[in-house]
Amino acid sequence: MSNGKSSGEDVSVGRILLRSFPGVGSLDPVAYASELGDSVQALVYSRLFWPRVLQVEGAVFVGLWGDDEQYIRDRLRTPVSRKNWAPMSWVDVVNSFNRFEVAHIFRQERGSAEIAGEANRALGRILVQTWSARLKEAYPQRRFHVRFVEADETMDSRIEVTQENPSLVTPQGWSDEWRAIVPGSRETGSGSGGG
Incomplete structure (x- = not known):
């Protein structure tokens, strides 16, 4: 300060x-x-505070897991079973990749559930600030909304990143039903627009 x-x-x-x-x-x-x-621990966490950001099919994704670009590209081209999954627009799929439950970023938890919960909320609020700066630095021509959302009945406390401007454009071949880019498909889902 x-x-x-x-x-x-x-x-x-x-x-x-x-x-x-x-x-x-x-x-x-x-x-x-x-x-x-120590400096090695700092390096481990450096990508948490200043994450890798990447662009796939015109959408920006926050990468926290390693090999994110290949994973995202593969997932966006792997159709899901229509019986087991509800249709999902392009914008909703992109937003789902950019939603991070703070407690699930880590595989370890220190201290009591009360301390861990407080720490997750405090960390989430800090990450909103650093991720906002990172996205602004990497994509100055775009506007993103980065927010912390308290836990509710659907998810633990989380950070959500959405692109506000320009609006996301649904890629050719996107199928809401298959939740994937389907080669040779003429279908383009209803998922274009803001998110």
Whole structure:
């Protein structure tokens, strides 16, 4: 912060860290990096805070899992069974790839469920800020909405990234029913438009 004062967010994060690592003994989140971390750990998390972003079929995707581009390309060209899945527009499919439940980004959880829940919410709010900056830097001609959504009956707390401008354009051959780009198909789903 430019004025040197702690924000309410810093105090909240500091309390979570102090409860998780009482030996550090500070409410200042910055103190924990030098006491507990190292450059290798920082590299591991660097792509979480400044993620890879990629463009596939004109849509922008946030990549967190490794080999994201190939995975996304394969999934967009693999039809699903029409019996088991409801139709889905291009915009809805793109948005589904850009929805990240914070708790499921990691395979490990530290501390009690209460601390983990608080940490997930605090991290989610921080990631909204850094991902917004990353998307703006990578695609200055586009406008994205990055938001944190509290847990509800359908999903855990999550970060959602949607492209607001320009509107997503459904690729040739997209089938809402198959949820895929089907080679040789003349069908283009109803999924063009904003999202």
